[in-house]
Amino acid sequence: MSRKGRRHDPARSVAFKVLRAVTSHGAYANLELAKQRAKLSPQDAAFATELVSGTCRAMGSYDQVIAEASGRELRTLQPAVVDILRLGTHQLLGMRVPVHAAISTTVDLAALEVGERLVGVVNAILHKISARDWLGWLEIIGANQDNLGKIALGNHHPRWIAEAFAQVLPITEVMAALEADNVASKPTLAIRPGLAELAELGGEPGRYSPFAAYSDGDPSLIPAIIQGRAGVQDEGSQLVALALARVDAPKGTWLDLCAGPGGKTALLAGLAQLSGNHLVAAEKHPHRAQLVAQNLRAYPKAHRPLVVAADGTAPPWNPQTFTKVLADVPCTGLGALRRRPESRWRRSPADLPELVTLQRQLLAAAIDSTAPGGVIAYVTCSPHAEETTEVVATAGDRVEVLTASDYLPEVPKAAAGDFVQLWPHRHRTDAMFLALLRRR
Numbered sequence: 001m002s003r004k005g006r007r008h009d010p011a012r013s014v015a016f017k018v019l020r021a022v023t024s025h026g027a028y029a030n031l032e033l034a035k036q037r038a039k040l041s042p043q044d045a046a047f048a049t050e051l052v053s054g055t056c057r058a059m060g061s062y063d064q065v066i067a068e069a070s071g072r073e074l075r076t077l078q079p080a081v082v083d084i085l086r087l088g089t090h091q092l093l094g095m096r097v098p099v100h101a102a103i104s105t106t107v108d109l110a111a112l113e114v115g116e117r118l119v120g121v122v123n124a125i126l127h128k129i130s131a132r133d134w135l136g137w138l139e140i141i142g143a144n145q146d147n148l149g150k151i152a153l154g155n156h157h158p159r160w161i162a163e164a165f166a167q168v169l170p171i172t173e174v175m176a177a178l179e180a181d182n183v184a185s186k187p188t189l190a191i192r193p194g195l196a197e198l199a200e201l202g203g204e205p206g207r208y209s210p211f212a213a214y215s216d217g218d219p220s221l222i223p224a225i226i227q228g229r230a231g232v233q234d235e236g237s238q239l240v241a242l243a244l245a246r247v248d249a250p251k252g253t254w255l256d257l258c259a260g261p262g263g264k265t266a267l268l269a270g271l272a273q274l275s276g277n278h279l280v281a282a283e284k285h286p287h288r289a290q291l292v293a294q295n296l297r298a299y300p301k302a303h304r305p306l307v308v309a310a311d312g313t314a315p316p317w318n319p320q321t322f323t324k325v326l327a328d329v330p331c332t333g334l335g336a337l338r339r340r341p342e343s344r345w346r347r348s349p350a351d352l353p354e355l356v357t358l359q360r361q362l363l364a365a366a367i368d369s370t371a372p373g374g375v376i377a378y379v380t381c382s383p384h385a386e387e388t389t390e391v392v393a394t395a396g397d398r399v400e401v402l403t404a405s406d407y408l409p410e411v412p413k414a415a416a417g418d419f420v421q422l423w424p425h426r427h428r429t430d431a432m433f434l435a436l437l438r439r440r
Contacts, residue, residue: 193270260288
C-alpha cells in the first residue's frame with residue numbers, strides 16, 4: 001500500500017510511464033516497454049505489454065469514448081489524466097478485467113501519479129464508460145459514419161488509413177487487413193547468411209524466407225543473436241532483400257541507400273558475399289550509421305561492408321557506381337502497424353507530401369547510382385499508393401520495370417501488377433511493397 005492507502009500496481013505503473021513516453025515524447029511503445037519489462041515479474045510484464053499495446057492500438061477510438069462519456073474535449077484535461085483514462089478504458093472495453101478492478105486500480109494510479117484532487121474526475125468518467133461495452137460505445141461514436149468509417153472505427157484505425165487500403169485491396173479484404181493490424185506479431189528472426197544456421201534459432205522455420213524462424217521465447221537470450229550472427233527481422237523485410245539478390249545483374253558493388261538501423265543490410269551483406277559481390281551501406285544520420293555497423297559486427301573484417309554516413313539524396317560517390325541498389329525509403333510505416341500500433345494515430349495525411357518528395361528524390365538518386373544493366377529495389381513499409389506505385393511512376397523511361405513476383409515464386413498472392421505487395425492478413429508479414437527496376 002502507498003500514501004493514503006492507495007495500492008501501487010507495478011504493471012499499471014509501468015504501463016502509465018510507457019504511455020506517457022509515447023504520447024508526450026514520441027517514443028515507440030515496443031522499445032519503451034523493452035526498457036521497463038526487466039522491472040516486472042513475467043506475469044506483470046505480460047499484463048503491462050497487453051495494456052500498453054492495446055491502448056496504443058485503440059487510442060483514437062478510446063479518445064472519442066472518453067470525450068463522449070465526460071462531455072468535454074480532451075484538451076481540457078491534463079495530458080497525464082487523459083493517458084490514465086485511456087488505460088482504464090482499455091481495461092473496461094478491451095480486456096477481461098472485472099469492472100470494479102479496472103476502475104479501482106485506475107483510480108489508485110491516478111491518485112499516485114497525478115494527485116488526489118483528480119481522483120473524483122477519473123472515477124466519474126470511468127463509471128460512465130463502464131455502463132456500455134465496446135460495441136455499445138461503437139454504436140454511439142460511429143452513428144454518423146458511413147460503412148467504411150464504421151469499419152475503420154470498429155477496428156481502431158483512422159478513416160484515411162482504411163481509405164488507403166481500400167484503394168489497393170478488394171473491398172472484401174479491407175476489414176481483414178485492418179483486423180490483422182490488431183494482432184500482435186510473433187518475433188521473427190533472421191540468420192546472417194554464412195554466419196549461422198537456421199537450427200541455431202530454434203522455433204518454427206519461416207513460411208517463405210529460408211533465413212527466417214519464428215521465436216516463442218526471448219530472442220535476446222539466443223547465442224546467435226547475442227553474437228550478431230542473427231537478428232530480429234520481419235519476414236517481409238527478408239523477402240524484399242532476397243528478391244533483389246535473385247535478380248541477374250553485372251558483378252560489382254551493391255549499395256544499401258537508406259541502411260539504418262541495419263537489419264536488411266546485415267542480410268544483404270551475406271547475400272552479396274555468397275554471390276561474390278561486396279556491399280556498401282549508407283545512412284544519413286551518424287547515430288543510425290553506428291547501429292548499422294553494430295548489426296554487421298559478426299562479419300569478418302576483411303569482408304565487412306563499408307558503412308558511410310551519407311545523405312542518399314546528395315551522395316558522395318560517383319554516378320553509376322553500383323550494380324544493385326536497395327532503396328528502402330522512409331515512409332508512413334502503415335505496413336508495420338502490428339508492431340508499431342501507436343503509429344496509426346501519430347501519422348496523418350499531412351505527412352505524405354514531405355515524405356513523397358523525399359521518396360522521389362531517393363529513388364532518383366538510386367537510379368543515378370546504378371550502372372546500366374544494374375537493378376534497383378524500391379521498397380516501402382507502406383501500401384499507400386502515393387508512396388509506392390506513384391513514386392515508381394516518376395522513374396519514367398530511365399528504367400525497365402521487372403515483374404517482381406517472379407523473384408518470389410514461393411510467396412502466394414504477392415503480385416500487385418508488376419510489383420510485390422505483402423500483407424499481414426495474407427502473408428503474416430509487414431505490408432512491404434517492392435518494385436524491381438533495371439537501369440537502362
